[in-house]
Amino acid sequence: MxxxxxxxxxxxxxxxxxxxxxxxxxxxxxxxxxxxxxxxxxxxxxxxxxxxxxxxxxxxxxxxxxxxxxxxxxxxxxxxxxxxxxxxxxxxxxxxxxxxxxxxxxxxxxxxxxxxxxxxxxxxxxxxxxxxxxxxGPYVLPDDIGDRTDHLVHICAGSGVVPNMSILKHALTTEPKLRHTVVYGNKTRRDVIFRRELDELTNRHPDRLEVVYALSRETKAAGYGENYHSGRVDVDLVRKHIRDPSAVEVFACGPAVSKWDRLAAKEAEQTPKPRFMETVLEALDTLGVDKNRIHRESYG
Ligand SMILES: Cc1cc2nc3c(=O)[nH]c(=O)nc-3n(C[C@H](O)[C@H](O)[C@H](O)COP(=O)(O)OP(=O)(O)OC[C@H]3O[C@@H](n4cnc5c(N)ncnc54)[C@H](O)[C@@H]3O)c2cc1C
Incomplete structure (x- = not known):
């Protein structure tokens, strides 16, 4: 793992x-x-x-x-x-x-x-x-992914989508039985990296890929389409897309509390505010996804 x-x-x-x-x-x-x-x-x-x-x-x-x-x-x-x-x-x-x-x-x-x-x-x-x-780097698809699951859930924020894009393109080509859900958070629609490419991949693989966008600074995101949500990636959104927590494999990538955040919080005698990764890990824990099925990389 x-x-x-x-x-x-x-x-x-x-x-x-x-x-x-x-x-x-x-x-x-x-x-x-x-x-x-x-x-x-x-x-x-x-x-x-x-x-x-x-x-x-x-x-x-x-x-x-x-x-x-x-x-x-x-x-x-x-x-x-x-x-x-x-x-x-x-x-x-x-x-x-x-x-x-x-x-x-x-x-x-x-x-x-x-x-x-x-x-x-x-x-x-x-x-x-x-x-x-x-x-x-260790954030790669295990060679036996096809035996481990038939559903990969990518949970990303901002530039965290970058390694997942590589994993997604590769797996769509080499693992025909694997289904993917991408839950991708950004501030606004303009900030969505690879939007056109993700939408093209969805059109090309409608049975194997679903992409869901969460926009934290857009109150009427649903106006862009049914796969757009207003707000951050949270436990409810993740729950909606993980039908069987015991069978999925999750690749989560995005900002986490950095060592600089920790130092600044310590100086201010506070606990650092959770960022994307802390929220996602808590949501996955709440849903009962086994830690061995969670791969993660953070940039913060
Ligand atoms: C495995 C991995 C993969 C990554 N992949 C990507 C990717 O695909 N795309 C992408 O855009 N980024 C990616 N990153 C992030 C990237 O490596 C850089 O961290 C990012 O581009 C910022 O670098 P920078 O030189 O611009 O900023 P930096 O100069 O590193 O500064 C970043 C922040 O750290 C703070 N900081 C730096 N030094 C100190 C210090 N001594 N004390 C206090 N605060 C400090 C700065 O104030 C600033 O807020 C990845 C990171 C990792 C670990």
């Missing part, structure tokens, strides 16, 4: 055949107002990865970040680590792709401005070369 308790550390997570690859950005696709997919051309390198794997990108390679890195490393007192990005492409596809959502600096809330994601979303142009390291 690949269920794990803490967000995977890109430095220590299992690394099957990890290697550095020099890639060239072939295309930049604007997915939402703050998210872009970078399609990466890898030359003749064999791409040995599983759906759900991530690669890492070292920010030190970008001259545009040099000053920020010097400042951050001095202020934070440690080297800026490589950032992890899940692959949004699936192994059967020709190109490698990552999909990055820009982190925001929120005065009084976040301590530092984000380093790498704004560059990835706004400054990278087709033709840019960069070095990526990959591929790894």
């Amino acid at each position: 690949t269920s794990h308790q803490t967000p995977p550390n890109p430095e220590t997570a299992p690394r099957p055949k990890i290697k550095k690859l020099e890639v060239m950005v072939a295309e930049v696709i604007r997915e939402t107002p703050d998210t872009a997919t970078l399609v990466l051309f890898t030359g003749n390198d064999r791409l040995d990865y599983k759906p759900g794997h991530f690669l890492t990108i070292d920010p030190h390679q970008f001259p545009a970040l040099e000053r920020f890195i010097d400042y951050f490393e001095e202020t934070k007192g440690k080297k800026e680590p490589a950032r992890a990005y899940s692959l949004s492409s699936a192994p059967h596809e020709q190109y490698l792709a990552i999909t990055v959502k820009e982190e925001r600096y929120i005065p009084q809330v976040t301590q530092y401005p984000p380093l790498l994601s704004p560059l990835m979303v706004w400054r990278i142009q087709p033709g840019t070369r960069m070095v990526v390291t990959g591929f790894g």
Whole structure:
């Protein structure tokens, strides 16, 4: 099982055949107002990865970040680590792709401005070369998934949909008996990453895929269609889509309470406010889904 308790550390997570690859950005696709997919051309390198794997990108390679890195490393007192990005492409596809959502600096809330994601979303142009390291991570489909279940439930928020998109595309192609439900939370419809692609996949596989959108800042979401709901992903929405809690396999990905949230709460002598992942895990526990059937990855 690949269920794990803490967000995977890109430095220590299992690394099957990890290697550095020099890639060239072939295309930049604007997915939402703050998210872009970078399609990466890898030359003749064999791409040995599983759906759900991530690669890492070292920010030190970008001259545009040099000053920020010097400042951050001095202020934070440690080297800026490589950032992890899940692959949004699936192994059967020709190109490698990552999909990055820009982190925001929120005065009084976040301590530092984000380093790498704004560059990835706004400054990278087709033709840019960069070095990526990959591929790894435990958030992948078990090889025996077909024996374990016939219903995969993907519960995602924001950029948490990225590894699930890879898993979904792959499983729709290679596991014909597997049915999928995607429960996907965002603030507004404009923030839904891969909306067109998800809707196309649903049209192509009407018996095997259902996608449900939860929009936390839209009060009349049902106006977009019967698969749209106003509000956050909560226990009632999850219950509606898990008919047999003893038989599903769940892949949940999205923000969780981060170590920075925990530190800030400790300083304020408070308990950190639950985020998406904490809410989802509590809902799954309430519904009686066995922990061994829950795979999770969090970015917070
Ligand atoms: C396995 C995995 C897969 C991921 N996949 C994706 C993906 O597919 N798409 C995607 O968009 N993102 C993904 N992420 C998140 C990604 O790795 C980055 O964390 C994200 O892009 C933000 O990086 P950044 O350099 O822009 O921000 P950072 O510079 O890392 O800052 C992020 C936040 O951390 C705070 N922070 C940083 N250092 C400190 C400190 N010393 N003290 C207090 N606060 C601090 C900052 O204030 C800010 O709020 C993934 C993460 C993991 C672990």
